[in-house]
Amino acid sequence: MLDRKLLRDLWKMKGQALAIVLVIVSGVATYVMLIGTMDSLNMTRDRFYRDHRFADVFAQLKRAPDSVKAQIAEIPGIGTAETRVAADVKLDIKGFPEPVTARIVSLPDVGQPLLNTPYIRKGRMLEPYRSDEVLVSEAFAEAHRLSPGDTFGAVINGRWKTLVIVGTALSPEFVLQSRPGAISPDYKRYAILWMGRDGLGTAYNMKGAFNDVILTLSRGARAEDVILRLDSLLDRYGGLGAYARKEQISHRFLSEEFKQLQRSADIFPAIFIAVSAFLLNVVVSRTVGIQRDQIAILKAFGYSNLGVGVHYTKMVLVIVVAGIAGGLAAGTRLGEALGGVYMAFYRFPYLVFELRPGVALTAAGITTAAALAGTFFSVHRAATLPPAEAMRPEPPALYRRSIVERLGIGRLLAQPTRMILRNIGKRPARSLLMIAGVALSCAIMIAATFSKDAVDFMVDVQFTRSQKEDLTVTFTDPTSKKAVYELMGLRGVTHAEVFRSVPARLRFGHRSYRTSIQGIEPGGSLNTPLDSSLRPISLPEDGIVLNDYLGAILGIRPGDMLTVEVLEGNRPVRQVPVVGLVKQYIGLQGYMDIHALNRLMKEGGAISGAYLSVDPRYRAEVYKTLVEMPRVAGAVVRKEEIRNFYDTQAEALLFFTFIATILGGTIAFGVVYNSARIALSERSRELASLRVLGYTRAEISYIFLGELGLITIASIPLGMLMGREIASYIARAISSELFRVPMVIGGATYSLAAAVVVVSACFSGLIVRHRLDHLDLVAVLKARE
Amino acid sequence: MKGLAKLYRMGEVEVHALRGVDLDLFAGELVVLLGPSGSGKSTLLNILGGLDTASAGEVVYREKDLTRAAERELTEYRRHHVGFVFQFYNLIPSLTAQENVAVVTDIAKRPMKPEDALSLVGLGERLTHFPAQMSGGEQQRVAIARAIAKNPDVLLCDEPTGALDSTTGIKVLEALERANRELATTTVIITHNADIAGIADRVIHLSDGRISEVSVNDVKKRPGDLHW
Numbered sequence A: 001m002l003d004r005k006l007l008r009d010l011w012k013m014k015g016q017a018l019a020i021v022l023v024i025v026s027g028v029a030t031y032v033m034l035i036g037t038m039d040s041l042n043m044t045r046d047r048f049y050r051d052h053r054f055a056d057v058f059a060q061l062k063r064a065p066d067s068v069k070a071q072i073a074e075i076p077g078i079g080t081a082e083t084r085v086a087a088d089v090k091l092d093i094k095g096f097p098e099p100v101t102a103r104i105v106s107l108p109d110v111g112q113p114l115l116n117t118p119y120i121r122k123g124r125m126l127e128p129y130r131s132d133e134v135l136v137s138e139a140f141a142e143a144h145r146l147s148p149g150d151t152f153g154a155v156i157n158g159r160w161k162t163l164v165i166v167g168t169a170l171s172p173e174f175v176l177q178s179r180p181g182a183i184s185p186d187y188k189r190y191a192i193l194w195m196g197r198d199g200l201g202t203a204y205n206m207k208g209a210f211n212d213v214i215l216t217l218s219r220g221a222r223a224e225d226v227i228l229r230l231d232s233l234l235d236r237y238g239g240l241g242a243y244a245r246k247e248q249i250s251h252r253f254l255s256e257e258f259k260q261l262q263r264s265a266d267i268f269p270a271i272f273i274a275v276s277a278f279l280l281n282v283v284v285s286r287t288v289g290i291q292r293d294q295i296a297i298l299k300a301f302g303y304s305n306l307g308v309g310v311h312y313t314k315m316v317l318v319i320v321v322a323g324i325a326g327g328l329a330a331g332t333r334l335g336e337a338l339g340g341v342y343m344a345f346y347r348f349p350y351l352v353f354e355l356r357p358g359v360a361l362t363a364a365g366i367t368t369a370a371a372l373a374g375t376f377f378s379v380h381r382a383a384t385l386p387p388a389e390a391m392r393p394e395p396p397a398l399y400r401r402s403i404v405e406r407l408g409i410g411r412l413l414a415q416p417t418r419m420i421l422r423n424i425g426k427r428p429a430r431s432l433l434m435i436a437g438v439a440l441s442c443a444i445m446i447a448a449t450f451s452k453d454a455v456d457f458m459v460d461v462q463f464t465r466s467q468k469e470d471l472t473v474t475f476t477d478p479t480s481k482k483a484v485y486e487l488m489g490l491r492g493v494t495h496a497e498v499f500r501s502v503p504a505r506l507r508f509g510h511r512s513y514r515t516s517i518q519g520i521e522p523g524g525s526l527n528t529p530l531d532s533s534l535r536p537i538s539l540p541e542d543g544i545v546l547n548d549y550l551g552a553i554l555g556i557r558p559g560d561m562l563t564v565e566v567l568e569g570n571r572p573v574r575q576v577p578v579v580g581l582v583k584q585y586i587g588l589q590g591y592m593d594i595h596a597l598n599r600l601m602k603e604g605g606a607i608s609g610a611y612l613s614v615d616p617r618y619r620a621e622v623y624k625t626l627v628e629m630p631r632v633a634g635a636v637v638r639k640e641e642i643r644n645f646y647d648t649q650a651e652a653l654l655f656f657t658f659i660a661t662i663l664g665g666t667i668a669f670g671v672v673y674n675s676a677r678i679a680l681s682e683r684s685r686e687l688a689s690l691r692v693l694g695y696t697r698a699e700i701s702y703i704f705l706g707e708l709g710l711i712t713i714a715s716i717p718l719g720m721l722m723g724r725e726i727a728s729y730i731a732r733a734i735s736s737e738l739f740r741v742p743m744v745i746g747g748a749t750y751s752l753a754a755a756v757v758v759v760s761a762c763f764s765g766l767i768v769r770h771r772l773d774h775l776d777l778v779a780v781l782k783a784r785e
Numbered sequence B: 001m002k003g004l005a006k007l008y009r010m011g012e013v014e015v016h017a018l019r020g021v022d023l024d025l026f027a028g029e030l031v032v033l034l035g036p037s038g039s040g041k042s043t044l045l046n047i048l049g050g051l052d053t054a055s056a057g058e059v060v061y062r063e064k065d066l067t068r069a070a071e072r073e074l075t076e077y078r079r080h081h082v083g084f085v086f087q088f089y090n091l092i093p094s095l096t097a098q099e100n101v102a103v104v105t106d107i108a109k110r111p112m113k114p115e116d117a118l119s120l121v122g123l124g125e126r127l128t129h130f131p132a133q134m135s136g137g138e139q140q141r142v143a144i145a146r147a148i149a150k151n152p153d154v155l156l157c158d159e160p161t162g163a164l165d166s167t168t169g170i171k172v173l174e175a176l177e178r179a180n181r182e183l184a185t186t187t188v189i190i191t192h193n194a195d196i197a198g199i200a201d202r203v204i205h206l207s208d209g210r211i212s213e214v215s216v217n218d219v220k221k222r223p224g225d226l227h228w
């Protein structure tokens, strides 16, 4: 019988229950979506890594004869080792004038590749000993609409060659295909190619030799030990220092992205669940308030405290269960959608999306616990209310003059405005909670969408203010400074500045980090590294400037001596004083005056490349010439790099903005609508009385909705502050070696958040307004309070 | 009003709350509407006050047909011409006595000052008290002050003493009688208490949705002389 009452009660407050259900759905859905996506990406990655035998340790070297392979295999702790030939090449794609570079990796002609085996998506595997056949990375093929059978040109070791695509492929080594040094994958301008070992070896004079080693560790072996032995073995052959998987570029990017996803999964669902608990609390306590007399009668008839408690708990549970069910369903859908978005970014052959029962159970458990905790006091109060007391109506609330009025402005206010202020003042705790709830919805939107502003800012600093070159040209090897004159001689090149970039392992004490040192021309205008206050970093004549994140990783301070283990040429090890730390958003590098770096390297004026200003009219011509210049390893067009960055990010950003808008809107609606309905149930009598006294619909709407409006308006600035706080927490949490997220929130982000809150509030206002217009004037006059 | 009828339809069940009521009210008179519970008194009063519409018949107020008036016109009518007093006072809990009256004077055309209205009902000293700080009788007198403060043409009171003991009830009736006398407001008081009928100019008996009897009091009693 009580259950029937339960259903009728719920039916009567279906609007409110629905609003709460929606908030719970949002919370559970975000949780399931984020954790589910995380899980499935992790599972996908692990399975791909396992099935395609992703290596644990990587090493590049100058050249070693095949016989060394046997020695490598003897190093204790190594599972499987494979030697390869790998190189960077320039490509010439028909109809695409911009510079394209590729990493080309060999596959054995005999037998199967042992490690990092490509997954063939289309076409077939290479045929043995065919030096014109290649596999092309799927992302690149898609970006250029290339299919098996198509051909393109490549400059391999200075020689132009036509290559035939026999298949498209994916590899655990290149899940994220980004050019070293780039901040995002670039599928149009950077490719991965696989070619037969014999063909590639011949082109690079590596017949019977190799320049790349990948290996797995045997069970229980430590990467550091293996790396140490491998380095000392390869030292003689120009080894550039082996590194473990965690430093492998694709893996590193992936891990960082996963970490960010994890942080979001920590924050957002928590907010939703808190809001649902709050809403349930408000609604249940109001319901208990209204049903005091019913409770009394139930108890007078002999229902126990427990019985009454269980009854109201069931009411909460019905709402919660509906929310969880909806949330799981929606979350699974959204998770799949988000997975799809990430799949465009990460190149996995498949996505394993499945919702672990554990995730669903956790979501359900946390939500239920929070909801019950949120309603415990109301239910408890209902259950323990002595019947005699329950029969009496709730004691009347005491009103006071509001602060505004006490300040003396009161005279100016009409009665309706006074009523608004006093009603807010009457239940300050509830008004504050409501403000907090709406503010949270505003905050959630800001926190979920500010990353776009941060990224804009980062890109602006890095690619507009700091870098001004049109084109960055890199040489295949460190070259004499004279090489730049050849570049300056090209028609259309108006200005050039040289740079030296030296790959190095920086070491301080027992900590080390693999990166590169940039030597730039002091006083140059094309690339001026900036600190976080956007001032150009002044490079001292001697010593090195590190960015502060790198400084923190190494635990080094200005004045300390940094050990630089150069990973190039004959790999000198040098000591350099750290003269300064600067805050920077992107990358982890050391900066030196190019002359100081040359001195450090004990080389004359060697350069690694040059920054060029190019007259736009001659751009295509310059690109074309660069492809043909044997010494040039590749070129990067700054504008295209920016555009690509946005292209690759756009979809994910849009997705998050979309989700955040819906979720923020849901919370705002849930809070405002529920508060409105409760206020309406408390005050319909008063409002109807006013109508009887001759107030128009518009006038009582002002009184009633004015309160909501005031609360909504009050909550927006608070929401902005909270959004800022959450955003800055997120910014700190997702800062990584790749980039530090600046705390920049644009006006548009604030406005969008505020607009969503206002629209949701208006929407609930409209629904309530409809009820206000249909108040039963006669009915309220019959009943006692 | 002529041939007034009201039919409440609740699913299958039909309730005839009024079955053809003809009645004229004259300016300045004090009418008591007497009848047992359920006889249709409130329904009649609500229709008179523009809170409800009749199913048949017509109510004409100064040449204006209220039965065919739009919602907006009814609001206008209530706003400027009618004062209401209800059994359960229906004060605004968040406003003081004075402000509760001001709620009405703010929107009326030629109101009295809220203080004057409250003095008229003997509450000149309680201006700043909130409803929760007053007794039932005092609250009801605030409600009367609120009803008369706009100088209404018609004052409609639905069981104004229903929730009060007799001593307090008499104070309330005194306030009503004084307002009728001093302001010449047409006043209709509903009650099921026949003792109260003594203060009226005319007593209209209602039973089962029909007027069963109309009696005129030649000598009006003062509320102070009543007891029940």
Ligand SMILES: Nc1ncnc2c1ncn2[C@@H]1O[C@H](COP(=O)(O)OP(=O)(O)O)[C@@H](O)[C@H]1O
Binding pocket: B008, B009, B010, B015, B016, B017, B035, B036, B037, B038, B039, B040, B041, B042, B043, B044
């Ligand atoms: N909203 C309503 N719905 C259905 N029936 C109603 C409604 N209001 C009043 N009635 C019925 O109309 C009749 C007259 O009611 P009412 O005018 O309130 O009587 P009184 O005020 O004389 O006690 C009663 O039988 C009552 O049950």
Ligand SMILES: [Mg+2]
Binding pocket: B041, B042, B043
């Ligand atoms: Mg009645």
